[in-house]
Amino acid sequence: MDGQLDRRAELSEFLRTRRARLKPEEVGLPSFGRHRRVPGLRREELAQLAGMSVAYYTRLEQGNGRNVSAEVLDAIACALRLSDAEHAHLLDLAKPKRQKKKAVARPQQVRVGLLQLLESVDTVPAYVSGRRSDILAWNRLASALFGDWGQLPPAERNWARLVFLNPGYRDLFVDWDRKASDMVSFLRMDAGRHPDDPRLSALVGELSVKSEEFRRLWATHDVKEKSHGAKRIRHPLVGELTLSFETFRLVDDADQSFVTYHAEPGSPSAEALRLLASWGADAVTSLPA
Known part of the structure; x- marks a missing residue:
């Protein structure tokens, strides 16, 4: 493209x-x-x-x-x-809306205060996402749950890329089809807001070439935004978890969102999260392969 x-x-x-x-x-x-x-x-x-x-x-x-x-x-x-x-x-x-191209092209940065907040949140997985579904920052428990994104070059820390191009994420998400559909719908919303973003266009082009599922879903033109919901995770260390997520869009940067996952108190999923948190660095897993 x-x-x-x-x-x-x-x-x-x-x-x-x-x-x-x-x-x-x-x-x-x-x-x-x-x-x-x-x-x-x-x-x-x-x-x-x-x-x-x-x-x-x-x-x-x-x-x-x-x-x-x-x-x-x-x-x-x-x-x-x-x-x-x-x-x-x-x-x-x-x-x-008229937008300055430089603003779209400028690298996304996470505020120091938000980074400090991520570090202080140690009982729930949390991360900051940005344009194009880029993963900008995360805490240790997010690495324990989703895989060590720090292994990846910054350009590859992207939810859409992981979901469609990394086979391990098909196993990680029990409801992979729904996750994939949601991911494409979010990218569609982003494309409407930032049609002049060359990196977004390049991402869509790459995924369209490499993933038949992405091509099919992109052609539906479905869009959605989800501020909360639930995901079922099949984790290699603690088994299956059912986690609720909450998404908080930043007031001073609508392209960034603070996302947290939590389990119902007293549930097996809550115990699994507690175990991951207590194991600390030992629970940080390699990316699904």
């Missing part, structure tokens, strides 16, 4: 795939059964639901979002039944 993602093409495909997933009967329109030639809603049906002309909507779906108003985009989001994350992604694609 070249140095940036094509925003017009991204807008076009995003709208087309959102329209294709909606069935007419879901929005109160007749389906005409087998006589429909296209999956989902037709352009004219979507335009009707959004209260605009077919020609206007067609221009937008062809990637021409210039001068479109926020009200029009809100109407389309409502008609397409977009989630909050999808709505935000649509706004990013159609009405991009």
Whole structure:
């Protein structure tokens, strides 16, 4: 891929795939059964639901979002039944915020205070992630749980790269398919916010070439953001754990997030985490191979 993602093409495909997933009967329109030639809603049906002309909507779906108003985009989001994350992604694609290229290209740095906080948190795995799903900093218990990211060159400390290109992470995550889907959805959100990021474009290009699963998931144009949830980890030392995660986006840098994992008090997973923490450096594992 070249140095940036094509925003017009991204807008076009995003709208087309959102329209294709909606069935007419879901929005109160007749389906005409087998006589429909296209999956989902037709352009004219979507335009009707959004209260605009077919020609206007067609221009937008062809990637021409210039001068479109926020009200029009809100109407389309409502008609397409977009989630909050999808709505935000649509706004990013159609009405991009002006960003300085130097800000995107500048290396990501973690504040000293945040690094000190990571060091002080010794009973739960924690790390800081940034643009492109880069892993920027972590504590010792995160290394014990996920593998020693310090073994890797900085350019390879990246969640998407690990999930799709490191076979060991298929075993580490019990629900690998869901983890992979989430990872691609997060990258899509990032691509909408930073389409001019050459490193993001290079990452997408590399993963598309090397991973059939990534290509398939990237083509769906699904987007999401998750601030909390649960993951099942199959750890080589302590067995399977079920851990909840919380994600805190930094107020002064929306591209960075502080992520922690914890177990239900008194559960076998909590005991497994306690063991990893008590073992200290001895529990830091090599990266899954």
